Amino acid sequence: MSKKDKDAKPSIWSGYGKKERKELEELNQGYIEFLSNCKTERESAAEAVRQAEAAGYRDLQDFIKKGETIQPGDKVYAVNMKKSVVLFHVGTEPLEKGLVILGAHIDTCRLDVKMNPLYEDGGLAYLDTHYYGGIKKYQWVTLPLAMHGVVAKKDGKVIDVNIGEEPGDPVFCVTDLLIHLSQEQMKKAGTKVIEGEDLDILVGNYPLKDDEKESVKAGVLKLLKDKYDIEEADFRSAELVLVPAGRARELGLDRSMILAYGQDDRVCAYTSLRAMLDADAPRKKTACCLLVDKEEIGSVGATGMQSHFFENIVAELMNACGDYSDLKLRRCLAHSKMLSSDVSSAYDALYASAYDKKNVAYLGKGMVFNKFTGARGKSGSNDANAEYLGEIRAMMDKHDVHYQLAELGKVDLGGGGTIAYIMSLYGMQVIDSGVGVLSMHAPWEATSKIDVYETKKGYMAFLAEA
DSSP, rough: OOOOHHHHOOOTGGGOOOHHHHHHHHHHHHHHHHHOOOOSSSHHHHHHHHHHHHOOOOEHHHHHHHHHOOOTTEEEEEEEEETTTEEOOOOSSSSGGGGEEEEEOOOOOEEEEEEEEEEEEEEEEEEEEEEEOOOOOGGGTTTTEEEEEEEEEETSSSSEEEEEETTOOBBBBOOOOOOOGGGGGGOOOOHSOOOGGGEEEEOOOOOSSSSSHHHHHHHHHHHHHHOOOGGGGGGGGGGEEEEOSSSSEESTTTOOOEETTHHHEEEEEEEHHHHHHSSSOOOOEEEEEEEBBGGGTSSSSSTBTSHHHHHHHHHHHHHHOOOOOOHHHHHHHHHHHEEEOOOEEEEEEEGGGSGGGGGSSOOOEEEEEEEEEEEETTTOOOOOOOHHHHHHHHHHHHHTTTTEEEESOOOGGGOOSSSHHHGGTTTEEEEEEEEEEEEEEESEEEEEEHHHHHHHHHHHHHHHHH
């Protein structure tokens, strides 16, 4: 037997009994449903609230309005502008002793419809878009796309829009230049093959009246008016996005993986949520699950992690527990421990030169911890300290969680960031952790069922031990 054979570790699959395999499939089927039904941050937040309420969580505002004092064991949640959600399972220790936090983001890369989007050219009607997040723009052409979002009318009515997901629905697409005429296009760099202003969505070709100017556009507007009571001016107060149409699917002949849109970071959001809802009654510290918006564009805005939403809600929670002061709030945040639940790049043999094989995540090898992220010289990174990593290792080993340590590709190739550095500003212990992903930020991304299951186990171990 060669040294390589002696050093080879058995597959995680081989260590699972019937119980673990059943749990794994149940979790992943639930995850597939979540991915298929929740493609925007609004949809993900609404589903998180639905599942939380089913598990006995109550809106924090209900406690506040009724003047009820929150007690140990109570389960509460709060929502920020329908795009971010935070859940608390209150422990027996005073909140100033700190929280145990799982924090993920629920926004993902997409095409946003502009404020004045609808136009006609050459007998075709288009919607003008502005891409959101870091994408390879050429990946978004000729894909079937679905439209999700809301339109807010001047009278305060908000109309939900979801077109392209049901079997009988139409879909939309960005067109591409035929290969026969693309000699000049093919000479361009990848960043220029398709440019941002060319990601317009084809939405119509049927003229309302043949003899009228912009009759195709008029036909589209009539359909919107008839079905949704939407006028052209209503685009000005709309949030409409284009995302890949279709359900998440099992990937591979062995069905060991999942192929879906938006797994960064909904894979960590879902496993964090399920760990929070399935965890036993809290021990001493209050458990928290935080699902936020806008991470893909820098965690900005009122619903991003850089806002004061989380800090304000913790203050409200402490006050509802009858134990608030500014100093205690500062102590609470500083004494907290957090897993910044976000994905990592997984090794792809087709692009091996992008990775340090000794320090990369592998699909099917379990939960991933990134001591640091950032770019090149760790720029923009949270870099967890060694003592915290030692604690994490002990927690994972105690609960038999399979995990791996990784970096986000080779040092000088680029990198990425998460919400970890923002939370570390409070002085709390934070480390990035989550699931390895193939084709990250592509319209369709791939994960391993094993890693989804082990990550949920890891999050539960953290809630139990931290």
